[in-house]
Amino acid sequence: MRKHSRQRAVVTRETTVRNWISCAAFAALAAASAAPACAQQAPLDGALTIVVGYPPGGSSDRIARLVADRLKDRLGVTVVVENKTGAGGRIAAQGLHALAARQNVLMLANPAVMVVAPLVYAEPGYDARRDFQPVSLVSRYKFALAVAANSPIRDVAGLRQWLRDNPRQFSVGVPATGSLPHFFALMLGRQIGQEPEVVGYRGSAPLISELIGGVLPQAVDTLDTLLPQHRAGKIRILATSGDARDPLLADVPTFREAGVDLAADGWNAFFASSAMAPAKAARLGEDIAAVMREPAMQQAVRESYLEPVTADAAATGRELDAYRAQWEPAVKASGFTATQ
Structure with a gap:
């Protein structure tokens, strides 16, 4: 597996969204x-x-x-x-x-x-x-946890099982070290009982590229950033951070629905x-x-x-x-x- 790209400096509004409005x-x-x-x-x-x-x-x-x-x-x-x-x-x-x-x-x-x-x-x-x-x-805006489209992990329950089988491989990519997704990933780890290795990237573009390519097993970013790739079939969103399901992603549960007591935006x-x-x-x-x-x-x-x-x-x-x-x-x- 290639080495993750890392960055350790910037607190930023890390995400970009699709560069269009209808x-x-x-x-x-x-x-x-x-x-x-x-x-x-x-x-x-x-x-x-x-x-x-x-x-x-x-x-x-x-x-x-x-x-x-x-x-x-x-x-x-x-x-x-x-x-x-x-x-x-x-x-x-x-x-x-x-x-x-x-x-x-x-x-x-x-x-x-x-x-x-x-x-x-x-x-x-x-x-x-x-x-x-x-x-x-x-x-x-909401946060979301995603894996590659070809990942064997299909849902949060599958992630829990995968982590039981691979207890020291909870590596989560985020668009920047010190960003909101970084701290959301830490909160997620506490809720599921396993501390993640948080991998900070230089923005969402390289993060998503390595997630799609299978270099990175999991990623946390804002929903507005991940949703276009999910819809394109390149990644799979496992859960979102809202109190209720997002109307644009009605078939994907919230973390709470998936058994993780976590909600944030x-x-x-x-x-x-x-x-x-x-x-x-x-x-x-x-x-x-x-x-x-x-x-x-x-x-x-x-x-x-x-x-x-x-x-x-x-x-x-x-x-x-x-x-x-x-x-x-x-x-x-x-x-x-x-x-x-």
């Missing part, structure tokens, strides 16, 4: 955009900038641009998306507070930036609790600097939530294999607190630390 969804959004702007007075004086810590084309960038397109009509102001990539999204977070002192800026971020990085980096370059305020949660949410007036942040949260309620927007998000969410600033804050309560113990218990 023409029908875009057409529907374009039609919605042609509607008259909301008559409410905009909460902004000047343009709005949305900062994304990941490259163009990924799910975070796509959602940011979909929201930006609708906000410009709703608010009647220019809305610009800027990709400030690097350090797994931390570059964007580090610069947000300084930017907000002189302009209207929001950041679209995920738990890798807001929850995990402050725990595994000695100096992430920001204080996630002090420097930011929640604005609006816009999407959720990730999300994308807008944040503002703590320097922004709370009333302005709250109003922007209401506007983004209104945009996310539009049927065309929800369809566009689903086309990316994500779950659309409608949440204002207060609801987003509660979601963030609950997420920290679930994930911080697991991250701390792992003893994992990352380098810059």
